[in-house]
Amino acid sequence: MDSDLSSQDRKDLDKFIKFFALKTVQIIVQARLGEKISTCSSSSPTGSDWFNLAIKDIPEVTHEAKKALAGQLPGIGRSMCVEISLKTSEGDSMELETWCLEMNEKCDKDIKVSYTVYNRLSLLLKSLLAITRVTPAYKLSRKQGHDYVILYRIYFGDVQLTGLGEGFQSVRVGVVGTPIGTITLSCAYRTNLALMSSRQFERTGPIMGIIIDHFVERPFTNMAHMHPCSYRTPGEDEGGTYAGIEDSQEVCTTSFSTSPPSQCVCTVSQAHFKTPKPALMATLKVPLMGLGVSQQLYSSRLSYQTPALGTVDLCHPTAFTAGAHPHQMVVPGKEGGVPQVPAQPNHGTAAEHGRIPSFPNGQSPLPAQPTSCVFLCLQVHPPPSPAPSSPLQGSLHSNSSSHSGGQPQDDFVMVDFKPAFSKDDLLPMDLGTFYREFQNPPQLASLSIDVSAQSMAEDLDSLPEKLAIYEKNIDEFDAFVDTLQ
Amino acid sequence: MNCRSEVLEVSVEGRQVDEAMLALLHTILLHRSTGKFLYKKEGTYSIGTVGTQDVDCDFIDFTLVRVSSDELDRVIRKAVAEFKDALGNSGSDGMGQISLEFYQKKKSRWPFSDECIPWEVWSIKVNVVNLANEQERQICREKVGEKLGEKVINIVEVINRHEYLPKMPTQSEVDNVFDTSLKDVQPYLYKITYQITDSLGTSVSTTMRRLIKDTLAL
Numbered sequence: 001m002d003s004d005l006s007s008q009d010r011k012d013l014d015k016f017i018k019f020f021a022l023k024t025v026q027i028i029v030q031a032r033l034g035e036k037i038s039t040c041s042s043s044s045p046t047g048s049d050w051f052n053l054a055i056k057d058i059p060e061v062t063h064e065a066k067k068a069l070a071g072q073l074p075g076i077g078r079s080m081c082v083e084i085s086l087k088t089s090e091g092d093s094m095e096l097e098t099w100c101l102e103m104n105e106k107c108d109k110d111i112k113v114s115y116t117v118y119n120r121l122s123l124l125l126k127s128l129l130a131i132t133r134v135t136p137a138y139k140l141s142r143k144q145g146h147d148y149v150i151l152y153r154i155y156f157g158d159v160q161l162t163g164l165g166e167g168f169q170s171v172r173v174g175v176v177g178t179p180i181g182t183i184t185l186s187c188a189y190r191t192n193l194a195l196m197s198s199r200q201f202e203r204t205g206p207i208m209g210i211i212i213d214h215f216v217e218r219p220f221t222n223m224a225h226m227h228p229c230s231y232r233t234p235g236e237d238e239g240g241t242y243a244g245i246e247d248s249q250e251v252c253t254t255s256f257s258t259s260p261p262s263q264c265v266c267t268v269s270q271a272h273f274k275t276p277k278p279a280l281m282a283t284l285k286v287p288l289m290g291l292g293v294s295q296q297l298y299s300s301r302l303s304y305q306t307p308a309l310g311t312v313d314l315c316h317p318t319a320f321t322a323g324a325h326p327h328q329m330v331v332p333g334k335e336g337g338v339p340q341v342p343a344q345p346n347h348g349t350a351a352e353h354g355r356i357p358s359f360p361n362g363q364s365p366l367p368a369q370p371t372s373c374v375f376l377c378l379q380v381h382p383p384p385s386p387a388p389s390s391p392l393q394g395s396l397h398s399n400s401s402s403h404s405g406g407q408p409q410d411d412f413v414m415v416d417f418k419p420a421f422s423k424d425d426l427l428p429m430d431l432g433t434f435y436r437e438f439q440n441p442p443q444l445a446s447l448s449i450d451v452s453a454q455s456m457a458e459d460l461d462s463l464p465e466k467l468a469i470y471e472k473n474i475d476e477f478d479a480f481v482d483t484l485q
Numbered sequence: 486m487n488c489r490s491e492v493l494e495v496s497v498e499g500r501q502v503d504e505a506m507l508a509l510l511h512t513i514l515l516h517r518s519t520g521k522f523l524y525k526k527e528g529t530y531s532i533g534t535v536g537t538q539d540v541d542c543d544f545i546d547f548t549l550v551r552v553s554s555d556e557l558d559r560v561i562r563k564a565v566a567e568f569k570d571a572l573g574n575s576g577s578d579g580m581g582q583i584s585l586e587f588y589q590k591k592k593s594r595w596p597f598s599d600e601c602i603p604w605e606v607w608s609i610k611v612n613v614v615n616l617a618n619e620q621e622r623q624i625c626r627e628k629v630g631e632k633l634g635e636k637v638i639n640i641v642e643v644i645n646r647h648e649y650l651p652k653m654p655t656q657s658e659v660d661n662v663f664d665t666s667l668k669d670v671q672p673y674l675y676k677i678t679y680q681i682t683d684s685l686g687t688s689v690s691t692t693m694r695r696l697i698k699d700t701l702a703l
Contacts, residue, residue, distance in 0.1 A: 038536070038537075038538045038553065039553060040536040041535050041552065041554055043520065043533040044523065045533055052519065052520045052533065052535060053534065053535055053536075054534045054535065123516060127641040129515070129550050130550050131641060133549070134637050174644075
């Protein structure tokens with residue numbers, strides 16, 4: 001019952017839940033982009049950092065989240081879910097994890113909305129930051145490249161976990177009690193990472209050419225709902241400030257009161273602010289093969305150079321020279337002097353699948369979309385390099401060095417390298433099988449009672465002898481003890 | 486009010502000690518740090534923004550998330566380095582424990598000094614193992630990464646129980662609750678201590694003690 005909640009508290013609570021949901025989605029998606037994330041601390045609050053955490057907003061992600069929410073809030077019986085999946089170029093796909101933001105009926109009527117709930121939601125977001133780096137999908141997403149892409153889908157309603165395969169695990173990130181229900185954030189992740197093992201690896205034609213033009217040729221012909229997640233700085237197309245959060249821009253200006261200690265004042269006001277220009281550019285390489293994931297990861301290192309982007313520093317926009325690479329966007333510096341050229345032809349793709357509209361002040365957002373699937377493709381830019389004609393030369397086992405990825409084919413070195421859990425023709429064994437088989441090793445023989453009893457008897461027999469020796473060398477031991485002091 | 490005490494245990498190779506300790510300590514401090522308080526008019530304050538940073542470990546398959554504060558990172562690294570040196574000097578099979586204690590200061594009347602009252606203590610027990618070959622090291626790299634992941638989940642579980650936290654202080658008392666010495670973030674007052682267990686398992690004294698204990702147990 002929320003009849004005890006004042007209308008201001010209710011309004012604040014709804015706003016907190018809404019922005020919490022949006023920030024949750026941002027954290028999860030950004031953790032699966034394949035790059036390290038870095039944001040700056042600031043001692044002076046700007047008013048745009050909800051929950052006192054520096055979490056940048058990727059506009060496309062916010063847009064998709066809002067589309068999925070369709071004006072509603074996560075509530076009892078209405079969960080918001082972010083599904084992370086992996087897809088290869090051959091069409092094999094696999095759900096990796098599902099993050100669920102749910103609410104149950106257990107209310108905490110006495111809790112202070114503007115203070116305690118807000119701070120606990122902030123703590124929960126920090127926990128989410130930590131946990132997103134711990135689940136198995138994080139490592140997979142960091143190694144995405146030629147071989148597979150990581151996708152996300154946001155949906156609202158009932159949680160669907162059937163796609164995670166048998167034996168999926170759950171981890172609870174945390175709970176926050178509120179006067180209208182308890183918010184729970186959890187993740188269910190797949191443990192069986194074997195892809196469809198019946199599909200053998202087949203040499204395909206060079207894919208690099210397709211990748212470079214893939215927005216034109218559309219290799220993923222069955223990914224009708226997928227479109228790149230790359231985003232542009234607000235000034236490029238939208239012509240001005242991008243209202244990434246709300247049609248009317250809202251900031252969270254929180255001031256807290258300490259006198260008396262139990263009171264707090266939290267003002268949530270509307271103010272005009274400019275979304276910080278993101279410097280992240282993410283375009284994925286189209287994956288190539290459909291083998292088991294561990295081998296995929298290995299071969300992705302063979303054929304794909306480490307992206308030159310390195311850590312994504314979202315505080316300091318970097319500037320690229322226009323024309324250095326056809327798919328690098330030009331990010332202006334703070335002065336905005338460099339012309340912004342959206343070099344990618346993804347405008348066509350974006351337009352086809354729902355171009356991100358601009359939200360000038362006062363306009364209403366997009367009409368509510370159906371809350372069913374929208375797949376979005378997370379992509380990472382390749383470094384500027386001459387496109388090799390065939391990324392995977394020879395068999396997968398013929399390469400061991402990740403440095404050879406960008407060099408001409410002649411420089412491949414034959415090294416017999418057997419990565420852990422790699423498949424071989426005779427005895428296929430994946431990580432999951434190995435884990436299951438060796439989960440319960442037999443107890444050590446030395447821990448069994450018989451052996452210890454036996455050794456004890458032996459020890460007892462030799463005791464007088466040992467005592468005699470120790471007595472003889474007593475001076476030596478005393479000197480040793482002195483050195484320890 | 487009782488001090489909350491949590492114990493985490495890890496077994497790592499010698500060169501993984503630094504990163505394992507940093508991973509766990511930074512995870513805890515991420516949750517126990519806020520933005521800088523900016524006190525305004527009477528009784529009101531605003532809170533600064535905490536940024537975060539992903540750091541890949543070199544010797545462990547793990548990425549830790551830490552607060553974006555170079556000052557805080559330097560302090561933690563220094564403490565971990567001292568702990569590692571102490572572990573190294575104790576012998577090749579070192580066992581030790583590093584503790585991160587959050588406390589509040591309670592002002593006392595002169596001539597008594599301020600009392601430090603701990604409200605949460607995290608103890609990380611470390612067992613350093615020696616590995617024979619590169620294959621074992623590779624397995625250890627992955628296993629320790631998984632173990633650290635489990636520990637992070639444990640830490641998050643404890644933190645999200647939302648048990649006792651010091652009340653938000655007035656401006657005059659903020660230094661009794663928070664460490665305000667850093668310029669960009671504000672962790673709760675904390676101290677890091679360590680102790681080394683001398684694990685000379687083959688030492689005479691230990692053998693003697695075990696023999697006598699075993700004898701008495703018969």
